[in-house]
Amino acid sequence: MNIPNQPKISAKRVSVYYGAKRAIDDVSLDFDERYVTALIGPSGCGKSTFLRTLNRMNDTVPNARVEGDITLDGENIYDPSMDVVQLRARVGMVFQKPNPFPKSIFENVAYGPRIHGLAANKTQMAEIVEQSLxxxxxxxxxxxxxxxxxxALSGGQQQRLCIARAIAVDPEVILMDEPCSALDPIATAKxxxxxxxxxxxxxxVIVTHNMQQAARVSQRTAFFHLGTVVEYGATSDIFTNPRQERTKDYITGRYG
Incomplete structure (x- = not known):
């Protein structure tokens, strides 16, 4: 179990390379289960690349290399003995574009619990699906x-179906990579x-290019620029009283 005051997931001096190109440079961040943390910054600054290190999604990218330490409840997620399928059940992910499986609504949600053996019978499975939805x-x-x-669902409903699918396996962390960027304002509000x-x-942990959204949904914000974290703290501080000039310039719209 997570020890009180120990971050749920912790990144220490993480760098990510695609071949010789360094996309993330020496990033250290802690994520607490009591908070929604937003990662903000201009396009191409490394937010999504960093997010993908937290459940080893970069493993699927040819010639991607991750350096540094990332721990989940103190356990190194890049340890060779780590079961990646199990890790991705604990650290679920919702992508930018809704990506439901070409299956029924029920089967989309039941897929994970079935793989991980979370339901003993059909009644239990039906309960998990209903509760997740x-x-x-x-x-x-x-x-x-x-x-x-x-x-066959609308875009906003498909994205909520993907969230239901992520939470059906009872994860501990949910990563969201610009989950609203393909949605209209009403679906975004939902x-x-x-x-x-x-x-x-x-x-x-949510990556968003929409600063108003970050201000609305998060309690902690990290501002990324050129592959590094410029500033990290309480969302209210980052938006109203940033300590770094680069953060202030981004928040006030001078670049980005």
């Missing part, structure tokens, strides 16, 4: 059409509301 704020909209394809509801139940 309820937590994702989607149950009332889909409960009468669970056998319909997940890809996802933001959902992040508020999930807050405190999971450590949530």
């Amino acid at each position: 309820r937590r994702a704020g989607l149950w009332d909209e889909v409960k009468d059409r669970l056998s319909d394809s997940g890809t 996802i933001e509301e959902l992040i508020h509801e999930l807050n405190g139940r999971y450590a949530i």
Whole structure:
């Protein structure tokens, strides 16, 4: 179990290389399960690359190399003995573009629990699916059409289905990579509301290019620029009283 005051997930001096190119340079950040942490910064500054180190998604990128230490509850996630499938169940991910499986709504949510053997029978599986869809704020909209394809839902519903799929395996951390960038304002508001509801139940790390969104949903913010973290602290401080000139310039729209 997580020791009080120990961060849920901790990155120490992390650098990421794509071949010879360094995309992340010596980043150290701690993530607490009591907070939503937003990663902000201009396009190409390394936010998403860094996010992907937290559940070893960069393993899937040819010639990507990660240096430094990342621990989950004090355990090194890059240790050769770490089961990556198990790690990604503990550290779930929601991508920029909704990516439901070409299966029924029910099967999208049941997929993870089935792989990990979380349900002993059909009744338990149905309970997990219902609870996950309820937590994702989607149950009332889909409960009468669970056998319909997940890809037939609207974009905003598909993204909430992907969140339901992520939480169905009972993760400890949820990573969100610009989860609203493909959505309209109404769907975006629903996802933001959902992040508020999930807050405190999971450590949530969200990459967003939308500073208003970061201010609305997070309690901690890290400002990335050119592959480094310029400033990290309470969201209210970063937005109203940044310590670094570069942060101030970005927040006030001088570049980005």
